[in-house]
Amino acid sequence: ALLTAFITPLEREDLDLMSCALDTVLDRIEGVVQRVYFTNIQSIHPDAIVIAHKVTDACRAMKDLMVELPNYRKSKTLRELVIQINTIESEADELYINAMRNLHVNGKDPLEVIAWRDVYAFLEYCADCCENVADVVDSIVMKNS
Template sequence: MSLNSIFQYFVPKDKKFFPLFEQAGANLIEMAKLLQESVRTNDLELRRENNRKLEDLEHVGDGITHQIHLELGKNFITPFDREDIHSLASSLDDVADFIQGASNRIELYKVEKPTEPMKDLTDLILEAAEHVAKALFELRDLKNIRNITDSCVRINSVENKADYIFDKAVADLFEYETDAISLIKQKEVLSAMENATDKCEDVANVLESILVKNA
Protein backbone atom coordinates (compact mmCIF):
# COMPACT_ATOMS: atom_id res chain seq x y z
CA MET A 1 0.00 0.00 0.00
CA SER A 2 1.40 3.39 -1.01
CA LEU A 3 1.89 6.20 1.50
CA ASN A 4 -0.85 8.16 -0.27
CA SER A 5 -3.23 5.22 0.10
CA ILE A 6 -2.47 5.03 3.82
CA PHE A 7 -3.28 8.73 4.20
CA GLN A 8 -6.50 8.26 2.22
CA TYR A 9 -7.50 5.44 4.58
CA PHE A 10 -7.34 7.71 7.62
CA VAL A 11 -9.14 10.68 6.05
CA PRO A 12 -12.69 10.89 7.46
CA LYS A 13 -15.33 9.79 4.96
CA ASP A 14 -17.55 12.75 5.80
CA LYS A 15 -15.30 15.31 4.18
CA LYS A 16 -16.24 18.95 4.18
CA PHE A 17 -14.48 19.86 0.96
CA PHE A 18 -16.49 17.70 -1.42
CA PRO A 19 -19.93 19.11 -0.51
CA LEU A 20 -18.49 22.60 -0.99
CA PHE A 21 -17.10 21.73 -4.41
CA GLU A 22 -20.43 20.18 -5.37
CA GLN A 23 -22.23 23.35 -4.26
CA ALA A 24 -19.84 25.38 -6.41
CA GLY A 25 -20.59 23.17 -9.42
CA ALA A 26 -24.35 23.46 -8.94
CA ASN A 27 -23.99 27.22 -8.57
CA LEU A 28 -22.17 27.43 -11.90
CA ILE A 29 -24.94 25.52 -13.66
CA GLU A 30 -27.55 27.88 -12.27
CA MET A 31 -25.50 30.89 -13.36
CA ALA A 32 -24.96 29.48 -16.85
CA LYS A 33 -28.70 28.84 -17.27
CA LEU A 34 -29.52 32.42 -16.30
CA LEU A 35 -26.96 33.79 -18.76
CA GLN A 36 -28.35 31.54 -21.50
CA GLU A 37 -31.87 32.75 -20.76
CA SER A 38 -30.74 36.37 -20.84
CA VAL A 39 -29.23 36.23 -24.31
CA ARG A 40 -32.23 34.37 -25.69
CA THR A 41 -34.92 36.76 -24.48
CA ASN A 42 -36.08 40.08 -25.84
CA ASP A 43 -37.52 40.98 -22.44
CA LEU A 44 -35.12 43.64 -21.17
CA GLU A 45 -36.65 43.58 -17.68
CA LEU A 46 -36.10 39.82 -17.43
CA ARG A 47 -32.53 40.35 -18.55
CA ARG A 48 -32.00 42.98 -15.85
CA GLU A 49 -33.53 40.68 -13.24
CA ASN A 50 -31.30 37.81 -14.35
CA ASN A 51 -28.28 40.08 -14.09
CA ARG A 52 -29.21 40.88 -10.49
CA LYS A 53 -29.63 37.18 -9.77
CA LEU A 54 -26.27 36.43 -11.36
CA GLU A 55 -24.60 39.02 -9.16
CA ASP A 56 -26.13 37.34 -6.10
CA LEU A 57 -25.01 33.91 -7.28
CA GLU A 58 -21.50 35.21 -7.91
CA HIS A 59 -21.46 36.31 -4.27
CA VAL A 60 -22.64 32.82 -3.31
CA GLY A 61 -19.66 31.44 -5.22
CA ASP A 62 -17.35 33.82 -3.38
CA GLY A 63 -18.76 32.53 -0.09
CA ILE A 64 -18.13 28.92 -1.09
CA THR A 65 -14.56 29.75 -2.08
CA HIS A 66 -14.02 31.53 1.23
CA GLN A 67 -15.39 28.54 3.14
CA ILE A 68 -13.05 26.18 1.27
CA HIS A 69 -10.10 28.35 2.24
CA LEU A 70 -11.28 28.36 5.87
CA GLU A 71 -11.48 24.58 5.84
CA LEU A 72 -7.95 24.42 4.47
CA GLY A 73 -6.80 26.41 7.47
CA LYS A 74 -8.66 24.19 9.95
CA ASN A 75 -7.86 20.73 8.57
CA PHE A 76 -4.41 19.20 8.82
CA ILE A 77 -5.30 16.20 6.65
CA THR A 78 -7.02 16.96 3.34
CA PRO A 79 -8.46 14.54 0.75
CA PHE A 80 -5.83 15.61 -1.78
CA ASP A 81 -3.03 18.17 -2.06
CA ARG A 82 -3.76 21.49 -0.39
CA GLU A 83 -2.34 23.30 -3.41
CA ASP A 84 -4.78 21.48 -5.70
CA ILE A 85 -7.72 22.28 -3.41
CA HIS A 86 -6.75 25.95 -3.51
CA SER A 87 -6.30 25.88 -7.30
CA LEU A 88 -9.61 24.10 -7.83
CA ALA A 89 -11.49 26.57 -5.65
CA SER A 90 -9.86 29.53 -7.39
CA SER A 91 -10.56 28.24 -10.89
CA LEU A 92 -14.21 27.57 -10.04
CA ASP A 93 -14.48 31.11 -8.68
CA ASP A 94 -12.99 32.43 -11.93
CA VAL A 95 -15.68 30.67 -13.98
CA ALA A 96 -18.39 32.34 -11.90
CA ASP A 97 -16.68 35.72 -12.25
CA PHE A 98 -16.65 35.58 -16.04
CA ILE A 99 -20.22 34.29 -16.36
CA GLN A 100 -21.41 37.19 -14.22
CA GLY A 101 -19.05 39.51 -16.05
CA ALA A 102 -20.56 38.60 -19.43
CA SER A 103 -24.05 39.33 -18.14
CA ASN A 104 -22.90 42.59 -16.58
CA ARG A 105 -21.30 43.75 -19.82
CA ILE A 106 -24.50 43.05 -21.74
CA GLU A 107 -26.38 45.18 -19.22
CA LEU A 108 -23.84 48.01 -18.89
CA TYR A 109 -23.17 48.28 -22.63
CA LYS A 110 -26.91 48.10 -23.40
CA VAL A 111 -26.55 45.24 -25.87
CA GLU A 112 -30.24 44.92 -26.67
CA LYS A 113 -29.94 42.20 -29.31
CA PRO A 114 -27.36 39.54 -28.43
CA THR A 115 -25.88 37.98 -31.55
CA GLU A 116 -25.98 34.34 -32.63
CA PRO A 117 -22.33 33.77 -31.59
CA MET A 118 -23.23 35.07 -28.12
CA LYS A 119 -26.10 32.61 -27.95
CA ASP A 120 -23.85 29.79 -29.13
CA LEU A 121 -21.23 30.65 -26.53
CA THR A 122 -23.76 30.66 -23.69
CA ASP A 123 -24.88 27.19 -24.81
CA LEU A 124 -21.27 26.05 -24.58
CA ILE A 125 -20.78 27.70 -21.18
CA LEU A 126 -23.74 25.74 -19.84
CA GLU A 127 -22.45 22.52 -21.37
CA ALA A 128 -19.02 23.06 -19.83
CA ALA A 129 -20.53 23.94 -16.44
CA GLU A 130 -22.55 20.72 -16.47
CA HIS A 131 -19.42 18.67 -17.17
CA VAL A 132 -17.57 20.53 -14.41
CA ALA A 133 -20.34 19.78 -11.93
CA LYS A 134 -20.41 16.11 -12.96
CA ALA A 135 -16.66 15.77 -12.49
CA LEU A 136 -16.81 17.47 -9.08
CA PHE A 137 -19.49 15.05 -7.95
CA GLU A 138 -17.39 12.08 -9.05
CA LEU A 139 -14.40 13.52 -7.20
CA ARG A 140 -15.89 12.56 -3.85
CA ASP A 141 -14.35 9.08 -3.66
CA LEU A 142 -11.91 9.14 -6.61
CA LYS A 143 -13.13 5.70 -7.66
CA ASN A 144 -14.75 6.74 -10.93
CA ILE A 145 -11.60 8.10 -12.52
CA ARG A 146 -12.83 7.26 -16.01
CA ASN A 147 -15.94 9.40 -15.53
CA ILE A 148 -13.88 12.36 -14.33
CA THR A 149 -11.46 11.95 -17.23
CA ASP A 150 -14.37 11.82 -19.67
CA SER A 151 -15.78 15.06 -18.26
CA CYS A 152 -12.38 16.73 -18.57
CA VAL A 153 -12.07 15.64 -22.21
CA ARG A 154 -15.54 17.02 -22.93
CA ILE A 155 -14.71 20.32 -21.23
CA ASN A 156 -11.61 20.65 -23.41
CA SER A 157 -13.71 19.92 -26.49
CA VAL A 158 -16.24 22.57 -25.52
CA GLU A 159 -13.45 25.10 -24.99
CA ASN A 160 -12.07 24.37 -28.48
CA LYS A 161 -15.51 24.97 -29.99
CA ALA A 162 -15.81 28.22 -28.04
CA ASP A 163 -12.42 29.37 -29.32
CA TYR A 164 -13.53 28.80 -32.91
CA ILE A 165 -16.86 30.61 -32.43
CA PHE A 166 -15.13 33.54 -30.73
CA ASP A 167 -12.42 33.88 -33.39
CA LYS A 168 -14.95 33.65 -36.23
CA ALA A 169 -17.30 36.15 -34.56
CA VAL A 170 -14.51 38.67 -34.01
CA ALA A 171 -13.29 38.23 -37.60
CA ASP A 172 -16.83 38.88 -38.86
CA LEU A 173 -17.11 41.96 -36.66
CA PHE A 174 -13.96 43.45 -38.15
CA GLU A 175 -15.14 42.64 -41.66
CA TYR A 176 -18.79 43.65 -41.49
CA GLU A 177 -19.44 45.91 -38.48
CA THR A 178 -19.11 49.54 -39.48
CA ASP A 179 -20.02 51.02 -36.09
CA ALA A 180 -16.80 51.06 -34.05
CA ILE A 181 -18.60 51.46 -30.72
CA SER A 182 -20.89 48.51 -31.43
CA LEU A 183 -17.87 46.45 -32.48
CA ILE A 184 -16.10 47.15 -29.19
CA LYS A 185 -19.19 46.36 -27.11
CA GLN A 186 -19.82 43.07 -28.87
CA LYS A 187 -16.18 42.03 -28.70
CA GLU A 188 -16.07 42.72 -24.95
CA VAL A 189 -19.14 40.56 -24.32
CA LEU A 190 -17.84 37.76 -26.55
CA SER A 191 -14.47 37.91 -24.80
CA ALA A 192 -16.01 37.48 -21.34
CA MET A 193 -18.04 34.51 -22.57
CA GLU A 194 -15.04 32.85 -24.21
CA ASN A 195 -12.99 33.45 -21.05
CA ALA A 196 -15.64 31.60 -19.04
CA THR A 197 -15.01 28.48 -21.14
CA ASP A 198 -11.25 29.00 -20.74
CA LYS A 199 -11.70 28.97 -16.97
CA CYS A 200 -13.73 25.76 -17.23
CA GLU A 201 -10.72 24.26 -18.99
CA ASP A 202 -8.56 25.46 -16.08
CA VAL A 203 -10.86 23.50 -13.76
CA ALA A 204 -10.38 20.43 -15.95
CA ASN A 205 -6.59 20.88 -15.81
CA VAL A 206 -6.65 20.95 -12.00
CA LEU A 207 -8.87 17.87 -11.91
CA GLU A 208 -6.48 16.01 -14.21
CA SER A 209 -3.59 16.97 -11.93
CA ILE A 210 -5.51 15.57 -8.95
CA LEU A 211 -6.16 12.31 -10.81
CA VAL A 212 -2.49 11.89 -11.71
CA LYS A 213 -1.37 12.43 -8.13
CA ASN A 214 -3.98 10.08 -6.68
CA ALA A 215 -3.87 7.32 -9.26
Protein backbone atom coordinates in the same frame (compact mmCIF):
# COMPACT_ATOMS: atom_id res chain seq x y z
CA ALA B 1 -11.29 27.42 6.62
CA LEU B 2 -9.05 24.79 5.07
CA LEU B 3 -6.46 25.24 7.81
CA THR B 4 -8.91 24.42 10.62
CA ALA B 5 -11.02 21.83 8.80
CA PHE B 6 -10.72 18.09 8.89
CA ILE B 7 -7.91 16.30 7.08
CA THR B 8 -8.95 15.70 3.49
CA PRO B 9 -7.92 12.88 1.17
CA LEU B 10 -6.64 15.59 -1.19
CA GLU B 11 -4.02 18.15 -0.27
CA ARG B 12 -5.35 21.46 0.97
CA GLU B 13 -3.30 23.34 -1.61
CA ASP B 14 -4.99 21.35 -4.38
CA LEU B 15 -8.43 22.07 -2.97
CA ASP B 16 -7.55 25.76 -2.76
CA LEU B 17 -6.29 25.75 -6.35
CA MET B 18 -9.49 24.04 -7.50
CA SER B 19 -11.75 26.42 -5.59
CA CYS B 20 -9.88 29.41 -7.03
CA ALA B 21 -10.28 27.98 -10.55
CA LEU B 22 -14.02 27.50 -9.96
CA ASP B 23 -14.30 31.04 -8.59
CA THR B 24 -12.61 32.40 -11.69
CA VAL B 25 -15.27 30.75 -13.87
CA LEU B 26 -17.96 32.56 -11.87
CA ASP B 27 -16.05 35.84 -12.12
CA ARG B 28 -15.81 35.51 -15.92
CA ILE B 29 -19.52 34.72 -16.25
CA GLU B 30 -20.25 37.79 -14.13
CA GLY B 31 -17.90 39.72 -16.41
CA VAL B 32 -20.02 38.84 -19.43
CA VAL B 33 -23.18 40.07 -17.71
CA GLN B 34 -21.45 43.27 -16.57
CA ARG B 35 -20.26 44.05 -20.09
CA VAL B 36 -23.72 43.51 -21.54
CA TYR B 37 -25.02 45.89 -18.86
CA PHE B 38 -22.49 48.70 -18.96
CA THR B 39 -22.22 48.78 -22.75
CA ASN B 40 -26.03 48.95 -22.87
CA ILE B 41 -26.45 46.06 -25.29
CA GLN B 42 -30.10 45.93 -26.29
CA SER B 43 -30.19 42.72 -28.34
CA ILE B 44 -28.02 39.63 -28.29
CA HIS B 45 -26.14 38.50 -31.38
CA PRO B 46 -26.81 34.92 -32.46
CA ASP B 47 -23.06 34.18 -32.27
CA ALA B 48 -23.08 35.12 -28.57
CA ILE B 49 -25.95 32.74 -27.91
CA VAL B 50 -24.08 29.86 -29.53
CA ILE B 51 -20.91 30.57 -27.51
CA ALA B 52 -22.96 30.97 -24.33
CA HIS B 53 -24.47 27.53 -24.94
CA LYS B 54 -20.94 26.10 -25.14
CA VAL B 55 -20.08 27.77 -21.83
CA THR B 56 -23.26 26.31 -20.35
CA ASP B 57 -22.28 22.86 -21.65
CA ALA B 58 -18.84 23.24 -20.09
CA CYS B 59 -20.38 24.30 -16.76
CA ARG B 60 -22.66 21.26 -16.77
CA ALA B 61 -19.68 19.03 -17.45
CA MET B 62 -17.76 20.79 -14.62
CA LYS B 63 -20.65 20.03 -12.26
CA ASP B 64 -20.48 16.37 -13.26
CA LEU B 65 -16.71 16.49 -12.80
CA MET B 66 -17.09 17.85 -9.26
CA VAL B 67 -19.67 15.17 -8.45
CA GLU B 68 -17.32 12.49 -9.76
CA LEU B 69 -14.14 13.83 -8.09
CA PRO B 70 -14.63 12.19 -4.67
CA ASN B 71 -14.64 8.81 -6.46
CA TYR B 72 -11.60 9.60 -8.61
CA ARG B 73 -9.84 6.33 -7.81
CA LYS B 74 -12.75 4.22 -9.08
CA SER B 75 -14.26 6.62 -11.59
CA LYS B 76 -14.78 5.45 -15.12
CA THR B 77 -16.03 8.83 -16.33
CA LEU B 78 -13.78 11.43 -14.69
CA ARG B 79 -11.15 11.37 -17.45
CA GLU B 80 -13.88 11.46 -20.10
CA LEU B 81 -15.35 14.58 -18.46
CA VAL B 82 -11.95 16.30 -18.54
CA ILE B 83 -11.65 15.49 -22.25
CA GLN B 84 -15.24 16.64 -22.85
CA ILE B 85 -14.55 20.03 -21.22
CA ASN B 86 -11.34 20.43 -23.22
CA THR B 87 -13.25 19.62 -26.42
CA ILE B 88 -15.99 22.13 -25.57
CA GLU B 89 -13.33 24.79 -24.99
CA SER B 90 -11.78 24.08 -28.40
CA GLU B 91 -15.20 24.36 -30.02
CA ALA B 92 -15.79 27.66 -28.18
CA ASP B 93 -12.44 28.95 -29.48
CA GLU B 94 -13.52 28.27 -33.04
CA LEU B 95 -16.91 29.91 -32.46
CA TYR B 96 -15.14 32.92 -30.91
CA ILE B 97 -12.88 33.36 -33.93
CA ASN B 98 -15.85 33.12 -36.31
CA ALA B 99 -17.92 35.54 -34.20
CA MET B 100 -15.09 38.07 -34.10
CA ARG B 101 -14.61 37.78 -37.84
CA ASN B 102 -18.33 38.21 -38.43
CA LEU B 103 -18.41 41.21 -36.08
CA HIS B 104 -15.52 42.98 -37.80
CA VAL B 105 -16.71 42.22 -41.33
CA ASN B 106 -20.39 43.06 -40.80
CA GLY B 107 -20.30 45.53 -37.92
CA LYS B 108 -21.40 49.02 -38.90
CA ASP B 109 -21.41 50.89 -35.60
CA PRO B 110 -17.91 51.19 -34.05
CA LEU B 111 -19.34 51.42 -30.51
CA GLU B 112 -21.29 48.23 -31.05
CA VAL B 113 -18.18 46.49 -32.39
CA ILE B 114 -16.21 47.56 -29.31
CA ALA B 115 -18.97 46.40 -26.97
CA TRP B 116 -19.32 43.01 -28.61
CA ARG B 117 -15.57 42.47 -28.75
CA ASP B 118 -15.55 42.67 -24.95
CA VAL B 119 -18.54 40.38 -24.57
CA TYR B 120 -17.10 37.79 -26.96
CA ALA B 121 -13.73 37.96 -25.23
CA PHE B 122 -15.29 37.32 -21.84
CA LEU B 123 -17.39 34.46 -23.19
CA GLU B 124 -14.18 32.95 -24.52
CA TYR B 125 -12.48 33.56 -21.13
CA CYS B 126 -15.35 31.61 -19.55
CA ALA B 127 -14.59 28.63 -21.76
CA ASP B 128 -10.86 28.93 -21.03
CA CYS B 129 -11.54 29.02 -17.29
CA CYS B 130 -13.73 25.93 -17.52
CA GLU B 131 -10.86 24.15 -19.25
CA ASN B 132 -8.55 25.33 -16.46
CA VAL B 133 -10.85 23.71 -13.87
CA ALA B 134 -10.71 20.45 -15.81
CA ASP B 135 -6.92 20.68 -16.05
CA VAL B 136 -6.61 21.36 -12.30
CA VAL B 137 -8.81 18.36 -11.49
CA ASP B 138 -6.83 16.21 -13.92
CA SER B 139 -3.60 17.31 -12.25
CA ILE B 140 -4.98 16.57 -8.78
CA VAL B 141 -6.08 13.11 -9.85
CA MET B 142 -2.71 12.34 -11.45
CA LYS B 143 -0.91 13.57 -8.34
CA ASN B 144 -3.03 11.41 -6.02
CA SER B 145 -3.18 8.23 -8.10
